[in-house]
Amino acid sequence: MSHAWGYSAENGPEKWVTKLPHRRWVPASPPSTIVPADASYDAGLKPLCLKYDAKDCIDILNNGHSFQVTILTEGLQTDPISGVYRLKQFHFHWGGAERSWLRLHLVHWNTKYPSFGEAASKSDGLAVVGVFLKVNRAENAQLQKVLDTFDAIKTKGTQTTFPGFDPTTLLPGCLDYWTYDGSLTTPPLLESVTWIVCKETISVSPAQMASFRALQFSGAGEAACCMVDNYRPPQPLKGRAVKASFQ
Numbered sequence: 001m002s003h004a005w006g007y008s009a010e011n012g013p014e015k016w017v018t019k020l021p022h023r024r025w026v027p028a029s030p031p032s033t034i035v036p037a038d039a040s041y042d043a044g045l046k047p048l049c050l051k052y053d054a055k056d057c058i059d060i061l062n063n064g065h066s067f068q069v070t071i072l073t074e075g076l077q078t079d080p081i082s083g084v085y086r087l088k089q090f091h092f093h094w095g096g097a098e099r100s101w102l103r104l105h106l107v108h109w110n111t112k113y114p115s116f117g118e119a120a121s122k123s124d125g126l127a128v129v130g131v132f133l134k135v136n137r138a139e140n141a142q143l144q145k146v147l148d149t150f151d152a153i154k155t156k157g158t159q160t161t162f163p164g165f166d167p168t169t170l171l172p173g174c175l176d177y178w179t180y181d182g183s184l185t186t187p188p189l190l191e192s193v194t195w196i197v198c199k200e201t202i203s204v205s206p207a208q209m210a211s212f213r214a215l216q217f218s219g220a221g222e223a224a225c226c227m228v229d230n231y232r233p234p235q236p237l238k239g240r241a242v243k244a245s246f247q
C-alpha cells in the first residue's frame with residue numbers, strides 16, 4: 001500500500017478501500033461506538049495483563065498520519081488471546097473540535113510468528129489495546145512527557161529519542177475491557193487484529209488537546225497542514241461479537 005493515503009477528501013477513509021488489492025469491505029475497526037448492552041460478558045476472559053520494560057523505549061516519530069512511539073519489550077499476555085504478544089509501537093488518533101476525543105492504540109504482535117510483518121498478515125497476528133481519552137482536565141503526568149517531545153516532531157518525518165518511557169503509565173486504573181476481532185484502522189487495513197478496548201477512559205486538558213492538533217501532517221517546507229481528525233469513522237459491527245471481561 002503506497003503511503004498516498006491520508007485523511008483528506010482526496011485520500012481519506014472513503015477512498016481507502018478502493019485502493020486495497022481485494023477492494024472489498026473490510027470488517028475494520030473501530031466499530032460504531034461499543035454499546036455495552038451489545039456486548040456479552042465472557043467469564044472465560046482473563047484480566048488484561050500488560051507488562052513493559054521502559055529501558056527498551058526507542059524513539060518517537062511523526063509518520064505523517066499520527067506520531068508513534070517504538071518500544072521493544074515483552075508485552076501483552078492475556079485472554080482473549082493466548083500466547084505472548086510483543087509491543088511494537090503505540091500511537092494516537094484524535095478528532096473533533098468542541099467535543100474532542102482521542103484514542104491511544106498499543107499495537108502488539110504475536111511472537112509465535114518470526115516478525116511483526118509476518119504476524120500482521122495472520123488472523124491471530126496482532127492485538128491492539130485501545131484506550132479512549134476525553135478532553136476534560138489533565139490527569140496523567142506521564143502523558144505530558146509524550147507531549148513535551150512535540151516541538152521536535154512537529155512535521156512529517158521528524159523524530160527524536162524517547163528513552164525510559166513505560167506505556168503502562170498511560171493506562172486507566174481499571175483494565176476491564178471489551179474485545180472483538182477486527183482490522184487495522186488505517187491502510188493496509190489488515191484483518192489481523194484482536195481488539196481489546198478498555199472500558200475506563202483517561203482525560204487530557206484542552207491545552208493538551210491543542211498540542212496534538214498543532215502537530216502537522218505536512219513535512220518541513222510544505223504548506224502546513226495541522227494533524228487533526230486522523231481517524232477512521234466508526235464502522236458497522238456487521239454481526240461481529242463483542243465480548244466483555246466485566247459484568
Ligand SMILES: NS(=O)(=O)c1ccc2c(c1)[C@H]1CCC[C@H]1[C@@H](c1ccc(O)cc1Cl)N2
Binds near residue numbers: 088105184185186189
Ligand atoms: N490504528 S491501528 O492500530 O489499527 C494501525 C493501523 C495501521 C498500521 C498500524 C496500526 C501500525 C502498527 C505497526 C505498523 C503500522 C502500520 C503498518 C505499516 C506498514 C505495513 O506494511 C504494515 C503495517 Cl501494519 N500500519
Ligand SMILES: [Zn+2]
Binds near residue numbers: 091092093105185
Ligand atoms: Zn491506531
